Amino acid sequence: MNRKRLGVLGALTAAALAVTVAVVPGAHAANEIVIWADETRGPHLTSVFAAKGDWVPGYTIKVVTFSSYDALGAAFDKTSGTTGPDILVAGNDWVVASAKSGKLAPVTLTAGQKSHFTPSQFYDLSYQGKLYGIPVDINNVSMIYNTKLVKTAPTSFGDMVNFYKANKTALGLKAGLCISGGGMAWGGLSVFSALGANPYQMYNGRPNYHYTFDPAVFASNVKTYLLDANGKSNGFYPATDTGCMDNFLAGTVPYSVIGNWHWKTFVDKGFAMNLMPVPGAKAGTYGQMFGSVSGAFLTAYAEKHGVAVGAKSLLVNFFASTAGQVAYEALEGRPPAEKGAQSSPLVSDAQKGFGQAAGLSSMPQIGAFLGNNSGGANYWDSSGAYWTAVLVNGKDPLVEAKKLSKMWAKNVAAGKGDL
């Protein structure tokens, strides 16, 4: 290899390096606030910041969109002290693990800033007494009824069951009530709760640690409303959510629990937003549903990146403000968490309908309790397992309810330390 050839190689390498450096995105700029979000939130945030980018003077805002919520989670799992976003927009169920692992940083709000939100919303975003983010949008479900099948809103759980039994054959109903949104555990809480079982209970805005649901009452309701005399499922409430939305849209299920991120699908198919919580066993009572919030979280990396103050300012100026949430939710379509935005005329009736349903009967989604598995399994796994055991495998509802009650009580007791 002569010198001339080496020189040529050197020159080529330098040129290639220059091109590569220009093409490959570099490290985050010193005054650039980087936000990570999933495939729905990301594009909406990008649009909002493209329209108005001066929420924090002197800083630019860059939104990185991931192909899915899982992809976002996988990427955030891989972040270390030297990489990552400054702000993460995600569900509250990541708070405990991420805060415990030192990936999130606490934020302190003034009393005035806190007053923009319902106090219980902060439970969703806290770990060991520290707040890690700003409530952005409310994630909740609501029950919708098909007015082509049912003329009036049910006043009790029994109303719905009676309708189903009376019209099952004539209307070709495949089920009475099913879960279209949020899955059997998250979306299905309202059914558990309507029949008398909650994983925990709030009292005066705080968890009531003495609460455990009464397995006898719950099992009695399950027997009355969901089982035939022979102890098998009467078909009113399927143990899985498979096909639920399609069947509701096809008019073969009169009642369905839908997620607030789905309302456009139903409206587009000609359904009116007849929304209400799942009615309870007693007339006038309702099952509680998770009225959880997604959050905009400050990461520990923001400090390393040198934009912690800018990122905190963005959290306050944009995510915690009426103007910010209205602009964002106009595109995202979920009910905003911020009180001013909730009453804004720019927020759609459907968004407000979900908000009202949440206001009637919702409970915060406390990850420290729900994700805890000290009782043998966490809420997410055990709730679905109950319906499978009773509705599919024909096990005794009382025996299984006792196991469930004991399990949830242990999880809450063990999760208390994480709050």
Place this chain on the structure above:
Amino acid sequence: MSGFVRGKFAFGLKLVLLAITTAVLALLTESAYAQKEYLIGTFILIAILALNFTYLTKYSIPLKFFVPGILFFFAFVIAPILYTGTMSVYKYQTGNYLSKPAAIEQVLILGAQPDAAGTTFDIVVGKNSANQYAILVSDITNNKYFISAKTSRTPVPVSEVKLNADKVAISAPGFKPISLNVLASNNSYANIRYFYEGKYYISIESETVGAVFTQGLSYSESTGIMTNLLTGDKYKDNGKGNFAKIGGTRDQILSPGWRAPVWFQNYTRLVTDNRIRTPLIGVFIWTIFFAGFSVLSTFAFGLLLAMALNRRMRGRKVYRSILILPYAMPSIMSILIWAGMFDSQFGAINSILHTNIAWFSDASLARGAVLLVNLWLGFPYFYLICSGALQAIPSELLEAAAIDGANPRQVFRKITLPLLLQILSPLLIASFAFNFNNFNLIYLLTGGGPRDTLDGHVAGATDILISYTYQIAFGKNIQDFGLASAISVLIFILIGSISIFGLRRTKVLETFE
């Protein structure tokens, strides 16, 4: 054409490609070092040197062919194995992701405690008369204003401050505000703890808000002790990646923790932790059966079809094309479609059979479904392989056997099958290893279930070792990479041993030699 591979053009092209590769790798090296990934950076650096040395000299012609493969082999086979092995002796789980220095830094940050009232103030950032960074603080509730720097706090009479409509001070004598645009480009003011009173300081929470804190924890590098300054409690490294309270219970630890070597603790947990140990044997037996039966059934069915279509018949090409279809379709799609078909309420299978069978709720039915779906997914592969292998068996052998009076069954048993097994043994062993770790099928079809969740069972009836590992290592609220690595190492050793044993028994490697 010869000019393309030999002449000046070829040499020029080689230089360009080498330059591009070197440039990209150089950038990756720089990035790796910048992120303190020294091992990765060094490896890429060595790769750059190796590539340039190999292709710019005539030292070794074979090396020119082998170097890329060797580098990829190290990067994507050896390195992950070594990394997994290393992680298996670490406590590496939710709560213990960071390095120890990073964890200490984070613990100290989290140790900052707000004052009892949660006091916050409106602030303006600027510089004081001594040209130090300072904040002009508005205590609106008490109608008091002051300038706070790192070590001092100077009250400013109300009459001397200029207020905005919200009674927030925007300027004061001896204080020069800095515009927010300027602050954004210089972060040095942000980490200063501005003096408030006693042990309390004001921390900047946003560009216009400060909050009152006190440092609740302090760390002594010389003793390695973390002290709670408010209660006097002391915490020391418990050797398991956390600061634990001296004289406290096991749960009294500070978060976050760090990745700490725990040597063989992850391995011993496999036999000492009841939740893991109890179901492990059952899962192991099912894994062996599942992998073995899957190999046998897919091989047998594939061979049967290959033999059936090995003779001339009308529409043979159409049949062959149809049989390959399950293989051509992405397996994930197939599995999900099968999962839908098996659905107890709306599935096609129950609909066709007019039954209401909960396929995935009964252990035996679920296992049967798993084996059936795996047969569907796997037989086209063996059909293709066997079709080729059958044609490779010399027809003279079969004809000679027939002349000697052997019937078709004897020809198959004594000649065809042994020769096929000789040829296909490595593939059968590879298929066994693949099915041993067939995570996709189990996860997407049954999720490892059914399992008696309400009885606290972690393992499901169709869980194989790898899905069981996933279940215990990546539950909803914890990710235990250390434990997962330990099980992965055991699976690796197990499959490696079985493969080596199988290959030795079939003497395939000797034949190749």
